[in-house]
Every structure is written in C-alpha cells, then in structure tokens.
Amino acid sequence: MNEREIYEYLKKTSFIDVLNIILKQTNDNLSSDHNYLDTYYTAKDLYRLYPNVFSKYKLEKYIKNENLPVFKNGKDRLFLKSKVEEWLNRKSNSFFVSSND
Secondary structure, three states, X not given: OOHHHHHHHHHOOOHXXXXXXXXXXXXXXXXXXXXXXXXXXXXXXXXXXXXXXXXXXXXXXXXXXXXXXXXXXXXXXXXEHHHHHHHHHHHHHHHHHHHHO
16 A cells, blocks of 8 residues: 555544454454453452352462462462362362262
C-alpha cells in the first residue's frame, strides 16, 4: 500500500475498529499459552472456595506432605487454579480407590 491508500484506509477506520483489532490479536496470542489465562488463588480464596477441604492447618499439611503446588511471591502464596483442580482430582480419586479396598 502506498501512503495515499493507507491514509484512505485509516480515514474509514474508527477507533473502535483499531481496539477490536488489538484485542483480537492479544486474545490470539494469549490463547496459545493457557497459563496467562489461568487464575491464581490465594490461601484465603482456597478457604472460601473449598471450605470442606482447606483450613489454615490443612493447607500447610497439604503443601508439605501431599505436594500441593504452590508459588511463592514474597510473603504471598499463590495456587494455580488448574494445578489445584488436578490435585483435588487426584486426592478424590485416591480416596475412592482406598475406600473400595
């Protein structure tokens, strides 16, 4: 495209069109790496979302003894949602296997 064609194209393009193009490009890039889209939980989130599974004491036990995946960010501990769900699935499957024996 020459300068005149670019000028005519941009003249017909609204700011919303530009934003939509940027958002589409950003979403395409992010969807290729799902970790950017994944949610991180704090310990308080786990207590609130899974009150029957997690308490302050149990969370410490699960991290140390049962390898619950945790990321430390300074004093904060973050738990990747997908890893927590995998861990919960493994824990529930092992519960059902051991209870059937």
